[in-house]
Amino acid sequence: MDKGPNHAKGREIRQRLLGDxxxxxMAKTVYDDPIMEKFGDYAAEAVFGMLWGRPGLDLKTRALICVVSDTATHAWPELKIHLRMARNMGWTEEELSEALLHMGGYVGLPAVREALLVARDLFREMRAEA
Structure with missing residues (x-):
């Protein structure tokens, strides 16, 4: 795929959100073959470069929107990624846990329970990395 004008911007934003x-x-375990490499390039260009790079909301707010969206749609692998981004953008474990608990009245407790289990495991993982 030809790398468009938003590719480099998207890679920079993704790096900032996820950390080195x-x-x-992810480069070693997800984007390590031609099919997934194409997906990664597309995501860098279209999602991170064009959506995350838009003015109007900061990265911290955008990360929380993704956490909420993933929980509502039961996108558990993506939730793990977006929770990491949210933590890296300054949301605390307590704030994210509270945001997830708040969703119980809107998307249902089974979804929130699964989201909290994902959060628990990721927060442990991130504490161990520190």
């Missing part, structure tokens, strides 16, 4: 270690790990 997570980006390197």
């Amino acid at each position: 270690r997570a980006v390197e790990q």
